[in-house]
Amino acid sequence: xxxxxxxxxxxxxxxxxxxxxxxxxxxxxxxxxxxxxxxxxxxxxxxxxxxxxxxxxxxxxxxxxxxxxxxxxxxxxxxxxxxxxxxxxxxxxxxxxxxxxxxxxxxxxxxxxxxxxxxxxxxxxxxxxxxxxxxxxxxxxxxxxxxxxxxxxxxxxxxxxxxxxxxxxxxxxxxxxxxxxxxxxxxxxxxxxxxxxxxxxxxxxxxxxxxxxxxxxxxxxxxxxxxxxxxxxxxxxxxxxxxxxxxxxxxxxxxxxxxxxxxxxxxxxxxxxxxxxxxxxxxxxxxxxxxxxxxxxxxxxxxxxxxxxxxxxxxxxxxxxxx
Ligand code: UT7
Numbered sequence: 467x468x469x470x471x472x473x474x475x476x477x478x479x480x481x482x483x484x485x486x487x488x489x490x491x492x493x494x495x496x497x498x499x500x501x502x503x504x505x506x507x508x509x510x511x512x513x514x515x516x517x518x519x520x521x522x523x524x525x526x527x528x529x530x531x532x533x534x535x536x537x538x539x540x541x542x543x544x545x546x547x548x549x550x551x552x553x554x555x556x557x558x559x560x561x562x563x564x565x566x567x568x569x570x571x572x573x574x575x576x577x578x579x580x581x582x583x584x585x586x587x588x589x590x591x592x593x594x595x596x597x598x599x600x601x602x603x604x605x606x607x608x609x610x611x612x613x614x615x616x617x618x619x620x621x622x623x624x625x626x627x628x629x630x631x632x633x634x635x636x637x638x639x640x641x642x643x644x645x646x647x648x649x650x651x652x653x654x655x656x657x658x659x660x661x662x663x664x665x666x667x668x669x670x671x672x673x674x675x676x677x678x679x680x681x682x683x684x685x686x687x688x689x690x691x692x693x694x695x696x697x698x699x700x701x702x703x704x705x706x707x708x709x710x711x712x713x714x715x716x717x718x719x720x721x722x723x724x725x726x727x728x729x730x731x732x733x734x735x736x737x738x739x740x741x742x743x744x745x746x747x748x749x750x751x752x753x754x755x756x757x758x759x760x761x762x763x764x765x766x767x768x769x770x771x772x773x774x775x776x777x778x779x780x781x782x783x784x785x786x787x788x789x
Contacts, residue, residue: 467638470647471587471594471602473789475536475633477529478757479522480511480744487623496619506720510626510745513609518552520561522629523607526753527566530631536601542571543599545590547582547606547749549778550613551575554669562605572599578655579663580716580777582606582749583630584785587773588651594634595648605631606749613665615676624718625677626745630753643705646768646788650703652695653783659687663778684780688718689725691782692774696730699784705770707731710786712765716775717741717751726774738764748777765789 486509487498501507513522523546531537544559544566551558559573572593578585583606593599607629614622639645662683667675692715700707713732715723720741727737740755747754752773759765769789776782 468641468645469595469597469636470639470645471591471634472637472647473632473787474635475530475532475534476753476757476760477526477533478628478630478754479525479529480628481513481517481522483512483514484509485512490623494616494619494622496623501623505624506739506741507624507745508742511628512611513627519548519550519607519609520552520558520565522627523558523562523605523631524565526607526629526631527562527603527605530603530633534633534635536633538566538568540601541566541568541603543590543593543602544568544571544573545576545586545602545604547576547578547586547604548608549577549579549582549748550609558607578777578781579779580718580746580748580751581775581779581781581783583752584773584775584783585653585781587648587785588653590634591648594636597636600636602634603631604634605629606751606753608748608750610677610746610748613675613677618676620681621677621679624746626747628744628747628750628754630750630757632753643703648785648787649705650699650786651783652698652702654691654695655779655781657779659780662780685719685722687780688722688776689729691780692726692776692784693729695782695784696726696772696774699772699786703786705786707772709770710736710772711769712736712738712759712771714738714752714755714759714771714773716777717744717755718746
């Protein structure tokens with residue numbers, strides 16, 4: 467028998483305010499046509515004044531707990547994947563713990579930018595699959611619009627705000643690929659590529675700073691790196707990529723996720739895409755896409771899922787999950 471970390475609930479939350487490409491074109495030198503053609507993005511959500519990452523994380527967490535049939539009282543571990551926590555410290559996860567009203571347990575953030583959710587799942591698996599957590603929330607939550615330089619058309623049109631959450635619980639499996647749970651991972655980082663995607667602020671500067679990206683350079687690395695991670699995660703799980711029921715990529719750019727799917731031989735109809743409506747919500751994009759496809763009935767219990775992401779660092783990774 468093998469103890470597995472099983473996803474027992476999924477939830478997502480988006481701020482109310484919708485910003486379309488046409489809205490952006492009113493104050494940035496861009497067009498709906500350029501953004502749609504180059505990225506697939508049509509709109510994004512933007513948190514309102516006073517609405518912070520922890521607030522949207524809490525909403526997603528509540529929905530995930532309800533879906534799992536759990537309450538905040540059950541939660542003993544909270545891992546938040548975010549780059550846009552409310553404050554430098556405390557961790558967003560401890561703010562979420564307070565706002566949700568969870569008992570004293572373990573709570574911390576994982577900062578791997580857009581790859582954060584895949585990294586956070588792997589970290590949480592280290593607790594849950596060793597029976598050190600009975601009910602764990604893994605949340606990807608971001609207010610990326612707060613890191614935008616609204617005069618930089620190369621970046622400000624790409625990002626949005628949102629949060630997605632899963633509940634992980636330990637369950638015995640047979641130790642085969644038919645088990646429910648997190649079955650395999652591949653995580654990578656290459657700090658020498660920092661200049662391609664970073665925020666030019668932090669404690670070293672005394673300012674929050676703005677996101678800076680050499681988009682076409684990041685694009686070049688994305689398809690190759692992600693495809694490699696997918697094959698490594700599949701090997702770690704002991705599955706063939708062709709067995710996967712659903713592919714849930716990080717939603718950065720429609721062209722990237724289609725390119726990865728093509729390179730890895732994943733059929734178009736297996737690809738979950740929310741980039742048109744959500745834009746790039748960094749660490750929130752995978753759980754938001756998962757939630758969308760669970761809510762509309764495409765993804766069901768028992769389905770084999772492949773998740774992948776790449777982001778600042780550079781960091782990248784992939785994960786195989788049977789729901
Ligand atoms: O989630 C983290 C990982 N991030 C990513 O995966 C993002 C990866 N990169 C991308 O998605 C794409 O590189 C972008 C969407 C950011 C850009 O698309 P691209 O096809 O690589 O365009 P480019 O950066 O090579 O720029 C082409 C042209 C430039 O004009 P010139 O120099 O050819 O005259 C840009 O100035 O497009 C121009 N441009 C724009 N035009 C209208 C750049 N941004 C815009 C804009 N509206 N918003």
